[in-house]
Amino acid sequence: MAKKKLKAHHIDRDWCKGCGICVHFCPKNVLELDDLDKAFAARPEDCIACKLCEIRCPDFAIEIETE
Amino acid sequence: MMSNQIKFVQGNEACVEGALYAGLNFFAGYPITPSSEIAEILARRLPAAGGKFIQMEDEIASIAAIIGGSLTGNKVMTATSGPGFSLMQEALGYAIMAEIPCVIVDVQRGGPSTGIPTHGSQGDVMQARWGTHGDHAIIALTASNHQDVFQMTVEAFNLAETYRTPVILLFDEVVGHMREKLSIPEEGELPLVERLRTAVKGGVDYHPYLPREDGRLPMSDFGGVHRYNVTGLYHDMWGFPSADPKVVHGLIHHLVDKIENRANLLARYKEYYLDDADIILLSYGSAARSALHMVKSRRKRGERLGLLELQTLWPFPREMVRTKCADVEAVVVVEMNMGMIMQEVRKAVADPARVFLANRIDGVFINPEDIRSILRLIQGKGV
Amino acid sequence: MAVKDYIRQRFLPHMWCPGCGHGTVLNSLLRAVERLGMSKNEIVMVSGIGCSSRISGYVDFHTLHTLHGRALAFATGVKLSKPELNVIVPMGDGDALAIGGNHFIHACRRNIDMTAIVMNNRIYGMTGGQFSPMSGVGIHATTAPYANIDRDFDVVEMALAAGATFVARSTVYHAQQATDLIKQAILHEGFSVVEILSQCPTHFGRKNKQGAAADMMAHYKDITVPVGSKKKAANPELIERGIFVQKDAPEYCQEYDKIMQQAMKG
Numbered sequence: 001m002a003k004k005k006l007k008a009h010h011i012d013r014d015w016c017k018g019c020g021i022c023v024h025f026c027p028k029n030v031l032e033l034d035d036l037d038k039a040f041a042a043r044p045e046d047c048i049a050c051k052l053c054e055i056r057c058p059d060f061a062i063e064i065e066t067e
Numbered sequence: 068m069m070s071n072q073i074k075f076v077q078g079n080e081a082c083v084e085g086a087l088y089a090g091l092n093f094f095a096g097y098p099i100t101p102s103s104e105i106a107e108i109l110a111r112r113l114p115a116a117g118g119k120f121i122q123m124e125d126e127i128a129s130i131a132a133i134i135g136g137s138l139t140g141n142k143v144m145t146a147t148s149g150p151g152f153s154l155m156q157e158a159l160g161y162a163i164m165a166e167i168p169c170v171i172v173d174v175q176r177g178g179p180s181t182g183i184p185t186h187g188s189q190g191d192v193m194q195a196r197w198g199t200h201g202d203h204a205i206i207a208l209t210a211s212n213h214q215d216v217f218q219m220t221v222e223a224f225n226l227a228e229t230y231r232t233p234v235i236l237l238f239d240e241v242v243g244h245m246r247e248k249l250s251i252p253e254e255g256e257l258p259l260v261e262r263l264r265t266a267v268k269g270g271v272d273y274h275p276y277l278p279r280e281d282g283r284l285p286m287s288d289f290g291g292v293h294r295y296n297v298t299g300l301y302h303d304m305w306g307f308p309s310a311d312p313k314v315v316h317g318l319i320h321h322l323v324d325k326i327e328n329r330a331n332l333l334a335r336y337k338e339y340y341l342d343d344a345d346i347i348l349l350s351y352g353s354a355a356r357s358a359l360h361m362v363k364s365r366r367k368r369g370e371r372l373g374l375l376e377l378q379t380l381w382p383f384p385r386e387m388v389r390t391k392c393a394d395v396e397a398v399v400v401v402e403m404n405m406g407m408i409m410q411e412v413r414k415a416v417a418d419p420a421r422v423f424l425a426n427r428i429d430g431v432f433i434n435p436e437d438i439r440s441i442l443r444l445i446q447g448k449g450v
Numbered sequence: 451m452a453v454k455d456y457i458r459q460r461f462l463p464h465m466w467c468p469g470c471g472h473g474t475v476l477n478s479l480l481r482a483v484e485r486l487g488m489s490k491n492e493i494v495m496v497s498g499i500g501c502s503s504r505i506s507g508y509v510d511f512h513t514l515h516t517l518h519g520r521a522l523a524f525a526t527g528v529k530l531s532k533p534e535l536n537v538i539v540p541m542g543d544g545d546a547l548a549i550g551g552n553h554f555i556h557a558c559r560r561n562i563d564m565t566a567i568v569m570n571n572r573i574y575g576m577t578g579g580q581f582s583p584m585s586g587v588g589i590h591a592t593t594a595p596y597a598n599i600d601r602d603f604d605v606v607e608m609a610l611a612a613g614a615t616f617v618a619r620s621t622v623y624h625a626q627q628a629t630d631l632i633k634q635a636i637l638h639e640g641f642s643v644v645e646i647l648s649q650c651p652t653h654f655g656r657k658n659k660q661g662a663a664a665d666m667m668a669h670y671k672d673i674t675v676p677v678g679s680k681k682k683a684a685n686p687e688l689i690e691r692g693i694f695v696q697k698d699a700p701e702y703c704q705e706y707d708k709i710m711q712q713a714m715k716g
C-alpha cells in the first residue's frame with residue numbers, strides 16, 4: 001500500500017479541549033497548542049499522515065485529510 | 068361467560084393464562100415463593116407459543132431484562148414477591164421515567180424482610196405505590212378470584228400499552244396458591260390493546276416522548292428506522308438528558324398527570340348490595356372473599372351490609388369511594404395489613420371517624436370472625 | 451460511512467474532561483463499527499451510569515442509558531427478544547464490576563452474543579474520585595485518603611473464569627489495537643469482553659500524581675506487553691494486552707431457538 005500524502009489537517013476548535021494528547025504523541029512534532037489551548041498544525045510540511053493524532057483524539061477534533 | 072376451556076387451576080396459573088391471552092411474549096424472572104409457579108409455567112408455555120422465557124440472576128436483572136424486551140416491541144412481564152419486588156424498585160422507577168410498557172406481578176407474602184414466604188399478606192400495597200423514589204404515579208390492580216385474576220392480568224397489559232407505563236398486579240399468596248375454576252374466554256371476547264407504533268416515516272424527526280392530543284405516545288421498536296435515546300435521567304421529547312427546569316417540570320407533570328388525572332377512568336371495582344347498605348365493607352384481593360361471605364350471611368339476617376371490592380388500588384379511586392360511601396353509617400376496610408388502604412379511604416371520605424379497620428397481620432387468612440368482632444363494636448354490641 | 455457519521459454531532463463537544471480516555475475509547479469503538487460497515491439501525495448500545503455510560507448519548511444508534519450496574523441485564527432483554535440486533539455494552543469499572551459484578555459474571559456464563567466493553571479508569575469519576583474495585587492497594591482516592599487497602603481483581607481473569615468466550619484487553623494508548631479487538635469482539639458469536647485501560651486525569655491522575663493525560667496515556671505503553679511476551683515472565687507486574695480466549699461455545703439465543711422448536715412440536 002502506497003503511503004498516503006497529507007492534504008490538510010482539519011481541527012475543530014469547538015471540539016478541541018486542549019488536552020495535548022495529539023501534540024505529545026505526534027512522531028514528527030507537527031502539532032502545537034495555541035494561546036487558547038487549541039491544537040493546530042505548526043509544521044504541516046513534516047506530517048507523514050500517520051493519523052495517530054486522529055485515532056487517539058478523545059474529542060474527535062482532528063481529521064487528517066489525505067490525497 | 069362463553070368459554071372453550073374450563074380449567075381447575077391455581078391463581079398463579081390464572082395469571083399466566085391471562086398474560087398469554089393478552090399477548091405476553093417475553094418473560095424474565097427469578098424464583099421466589101409464592102410466585103414461582105408463574106415462571107415455571109411460562110418456561111414451558113412461552114416457547115411453545117413463540118415467546119421467550121429467561122431466568123435471570125436476580126430480580127433486578129429480571130425487571131431490567133423485560134424493559135429491554137419491551138423496547139424491541141414485545142409485551143413483557145416479570146413475577147415476584149415482596150423481597151424481589153423490593154429489589155425491583157429502582158428499575159420500576161426507570162420504567163416509569165422512560166415510559167416503558169411492562170407488567171410486574173407481586174404475589175404478596177408476609178413482610179418486612181423474608182417475613183413468611185408461604186403465608187398470605189397484603190403488606191405491599193404501599194411498596195407498590197411508593198417503593199420507588201421520587202414523585203411518580205403508578206397503576207396497581209388486584210383480584211380476589213381466579214376469573215378476576217385472569218381479567219385483571221389482561222387489563223394490566225392493556226393499561227401498560229395504553230399509558231406507556233409499568234402496571235403492577237398485586238396478588239397475594241392465598242389467591243396465588245388456591246385452586247378454583249377458571250373459564251378462559253374465547254379469542255376476541257376480551258378487548259386487547261396492542262402496541263401503538265409511530266406512523267412517522269424513517270428520516271423524519273420522531274419524538275418518542277411527545278404525547279399526541281389524546282395523551283398517548285406512539286413508540287418505535289429498537290431495531291426500527293428511528294434511533295432515539297432512552298434514559299432514566301430527566302429528558303426532552305427526543306429522550307435526551309435535559310436539566311431545563313421547564314422541561315423537567317413538564318415531564319414530571321406528564322408522568323403523574325397521565326395516571327392520576329385518570330383515576331376515575333382507571334377505577335376497576337365490584338359492588339355487592341351497595342344500594343341500601345348502612346355499613347360498607349371495603350376490601351380487595353383474597354380478603355374480599357371473606358368480606359363477601361360476611362355480607363351475604365348478614366343479608367340473610369336482614370342486616371344491610373354491602374361490599375365495595377376494589378380492583379384498582381392505584382391510582383386510588385378517591386372520588387368513586389367517596390361517592391359510594393357517602394350515606395353510610397360506617398365503612399369497614401377489610402385487609403391483611405395494618406391499614407394501608409384504610410388510610411386512603413379515610414382521606415377520601417367526608418367523615419374519616421366512620422372508617423374502621425378489620426385486619427389480620429399474622430399470616431393467617433382473614434376470616435369472617437375477624438370482621439364480625441369489628442361489626443359488633445360498630446353496632447354497639449360490645450366486643 | 452465516515453466515523454463522524456456515527457456520532458450525534460449536535461451533542462459535541464462531549465461532557466468528558468479534557469484528556470479523558472473515554473473519548474478515545476469511543477473513537478476506537480466507532481472505527482471498529484465503521485470498518486465492519488455496520489448500519490446504525492442494527493446496533494443497540496446499552497450503558498449504565500457513570501462517566502463511561504454517557505457514551506451512549508453520543509452515538510447515533512438505538513441507545514439505552516440505564517441504571518448503575520444493570521446495563522448487561524437490560525441488554526440481555528434486548529438481545530434475547532430480538533437476536534438479529536448487535537448489542538454493544540460499554541461500562542465503567544465500578545459500573546461493570548462493583549455494583550454490576552453479578553450481572554457481569556452471569557452474562558459471561560450465559561454466553562449471550564453481546565459485546566461488553568469495560569472502560570477501566572480505576573476510579574469513580576462522576577461522583578468525584580472514590581476508589582473502585584479496580585483501583586488497587588496503595589492508590590489514593592477521595593474515599594481512600596490514607597491509601598487504599600481494598601484489593602483489586604483482574605477483569606480478564608474474572609471474565610475467563612466466568613466463562614466468557616472472547617476476552618481481550620488493550621489501552622487507549624494502543625488505540626489501533628483497541629479498534630481491532632473491538633471489531634473481533636463484535637464479530638464473535640457469544641459473549642465478548644474487551645477491557646480498555648483508560649485514563650482519568652482529573653481524579654485518578656491528580657490524586658496519584660500521574661501527570662497530564664498524555665503522560666498517563668504514555669504510561670500504558672510502559673506497563674503493558676503483548677499476550678505471551680517473555681517480558682511478562684521476567685516482570686509479573688506487566689499487564690498483558692491482546693486476546694486471551696476466543697472459542698466457540700453454544701450461544702444463548704441460538705440455543706433458545708432450539709428450545710422453541712422443541713416446545714412447538716409439543
